Amino acid sequence: MNSSATLKFAPLILLVAIIALWQAICTFFNVSEFIFPSPVQIVYALFDLWGAIMGHAWRTFWTTMVGFGISIAVGVVLGFIIGSSRFAYAAMYPLMTAFNALPKAAFVPILVVWFGIGIGPAILTAFLISFFPIMVNIATGLATLEPELEDVLRVLGARRLDVLIKVGLPRTMPYFFASLKVAITLAFVGTTVSEMSASNEGIGYLLISAGSAMKMPLAFAGLLVVAVMAMAMYEFFSYIERHTTAWAHRGQGGQ
Amino acid sequence: MTSAATAQEDRSAAIAAAAASIPQGERFVDFDGVWLAYDPTLLARGEFAVEDISLSTRPGEFIAIVGPSGCGKSTFMKLATGLKMPSRGNIRIGGQAVTGPLKIVGMAFQAPTLLPWRTTLDNVLLPLEIVEPYRSQFRAKREEFAERARRLLRTVGLQGYEDKFPWQLSGGMQQRASICRALIHEPRMLLLDEPFGALDAFTREELWNVLRDLWSEQRFNVILVTHDLREAVYLADTVYVMSKRPGRLVERRQIDLPRPRDLEITYTPQFTDIVHELRARIGAIRKT
Numbered sequence: 001m002n003s004s005a006t007l008k009f010a011p012l013i014l015l016v017a018i019i020a021l022w023q024a025i026c027t028f029f030n031v032s033e034f035i036f037p038s039p040v041q042i043v044y045a046l047f048d049l050w051g052a053i054m055g056h057a058w059r060t061f062w063t064t065m066v067g068f069g070i071s072i073a074v075g076v077v078l079g080f081i082i083g084s085s086r087f088a089y090a091a092m093y094p095l096m097t098a099f100n101a102l103p104k105a106a107f108v109p110i111l112v113v114w115f116g117i118g119i120g121p122a123i124l125t126a127f128l129i130s131f132f133p134i135m136v137n138i139a140t141g142l143a144t145l146e147p148e149l150e151d152v153l154r155v156l157g158a159r160r161l162d163v164l165i166k167v168g169l170p171r172t173m174p175y176f177f178a179s180l181k182v183a184i185t186l187a188f189v190g191t192t193v194s195e196m197s198a199s200n201e202g203i204g205y206l207l208i209s210a211g212s213a214m215k216m217p218l219a220f221a222g223l224l225v226v227a228v229m230a231m232a233m234y235e236f237f238s239y240i241e242r243h244t245t246a247w248a249h250r251g252q253g254g255q
Numbered sequence: 256m257t258s259a260a261t262a263q264e265d266r267s268a269a270i271a272a273a274a275a276s277i278p279q280g281e282r283f284v285d286f287d288g289v290w291l292a293y294d295p296t297l298l299a300r301g302e303f304a305v306e307d308i309s310l311s312t313r314p315g316e317f318i319a320i321v322g323p324s325g326c327g328k329s330t331f332m333k334l335a336t337g338l339k340m341p342s343r344g345n346i347r348i349g350g351q352a353v354t355g356p357l358k359i360v361g362m363a364f365q366a367p368t369l370l371p372w373r374t375t376l377d378n379v380l381l382p383l384e385i386v387e388p389y390r391s392q393f394r395a396k397r398e399e400f401a402e403r404a405r406r407l408l409r410t411v412g413l414q415g416y417e418d419k420f421p422w423q424l425s426g427g428m429q430q431r432a433s434i435c436r437a438l439i440h441e442p443r444m445l446l447l448d449e450p451f452g453a454l455d456a457f458t459r460e461e462l463w464n465v466l467r468d469l470w471s472e473q474r475f476n477v478i479l480v481t482h483d484l485r486e487a488v489y490l491a492d493t494v495y496v497m498s499k500r501p502g503r504l505v506e507r508r509q510i511d512l513p514r515p516r517d518l519e520i521t522y523t524p525q526f527t528d529i530v531h532e533l534r535a536r537i538g539a540i541r542k543t
Binding site: 146148149151152153154155156157158162166167170171173245247248 | 333336358360362364368381385387420
């Protein structure tokens with residue numbers, strides 16, 4: 001087995017090792033499933049309530065995707081504004097940073113008052129928590145343009161829009177895709193947190209109800225499902241990133 | 256101190272006189288008493304980036320500007336391209352008063368600044384997508400333009416690399432491509448800001464010859480900003496020495512070495528004498 005194959009399988013090997021250790025500890029010390037369920041008990045719970053869990057998972061998934069879609073739209077537009085105008089940058093950046101420092105979970109009660117229990121707060125929480133990295137990355141990509149290159153183009157009579165389309169936009173793409181990977185996982189956090197207090201459906205709701213009913217294996221099964229969804233989406237955007245902006249990743253994957 | 260100052264006055268006067276000696280109608284680049292402060296505050300305080308620059312070139316002349324780093328050479332470039340307007344004085348390029356960015360100019364810098372998502376060919380074509388009249392014809396005549404770019408790439412020894420991406424090229428190759436990009440729209444003036452500064456000695460000398468050949472073939476006007484004296488003397492018709500900030504022209508040296516020049520010439524006493532002389536001048540500036 002060569003070293004690149006070892007690297008590829010390393011996370012899988014570590015995961016198997018952790019699960020094995022976990023199972024071993026639970027079995028040997030006879031840990032109660034009400035305290036800390038073993039992997040086998042979690043898998044049982046998962047298949048036991050497969051249909052119900054998948055229903056909740058689907059709800060969480062599409063809610064997250066809607067929120068994430070909004071955050072791409074808003075993040076890209078704001079990023080463009082901030083990144084292409086120094087005035088907008090100076091005016092908006094401090095406010096945006098302050099906003100980003102707020103715990104988004106704190107918005108949930110307010111959103112419930114405005115939109116009621118259900119998908120409204122979940123979508124908006126997912127959006128609020130995930131647009132920031134997209135916006136910052138787009139703005140950074142545009143704002144860090146080499147001044148020499150801008151001179152070359154300006155001498156030729158390039159308008160701002162020319163520079164933006166020919167250089168700014170393509171140059172920003174790697175930053176954009178990198179931010180999507182971060183943002184999608186945050187969006188799942190937003191949805192789940194919101195569902196925990198402001199929904200009767202979704203994985204967040206499942207976690208709360210399983211917890212209050214002391215069904216710990218079910219709660220862990222819920223966690224597992226969110227983890228798999230977030231991870232799958234992360235890999236999806238990672239794949240898109242590698243295949244659209246390969247020029248920015250030379251040397252890392254041996255292009 | 257006063258005698259040194261007087262000596263400097265004399266030299267400045269000599270440079271201005273040399274500038275004035277070229278008849279009005281024959282000047283391509285014409286700086287007349289040009290001063291630049293970067294913003295109104297600096298202007299009010301009398302802090303200039305360049306002071307009292309007067310120089311003229313004949314059409315097709317190759318000039319080099321040398322000086323210690325941070326002396327305002329890059330400021331000079333911005334003035335010559337119309338990216339900056341002088342605070343005082345007049346600049347005329349090609350007989351026209353400069354009022355804004357000049358499209359008859361091509362530029363290349365120490366960093367090749369090629370776009371990593373474009374192939375070499377597409378990088379070279381970039382100016383044609385922006386500058387008129389090529390811009391409006393670009394779609395229709397793309398093949399013709401691409402052929403022109405390929406020809407240009409061939410003359411600098413980049414045939415076979417047209418479809419490679421910048422990161423697949425060596426530093427020297429990227430710089431060749433960058434010079435092609437500066438020349439693709441057939442500018443009447445080429446501005447080079449330390450274009451070979453980041454290259455190893457052998458590649459640098461190779462590129463001197465590439466530039467020499469391009470220039471002898473097309474006879475555009477060149478302003479080469481550099482701190483490599485050998486480079487300046489080897490390539491240029493006239494070398495100007497700029498003082499440290501605020502930048503002033505303190506020396507004008509006509510290089511009368513016969514053309515075409517070959518790298519062998521850089522080992523002749525005649526050549527090294529000129530380099531020595533300029534070196535002494537710059538040494539004197541650095542001490543003050």
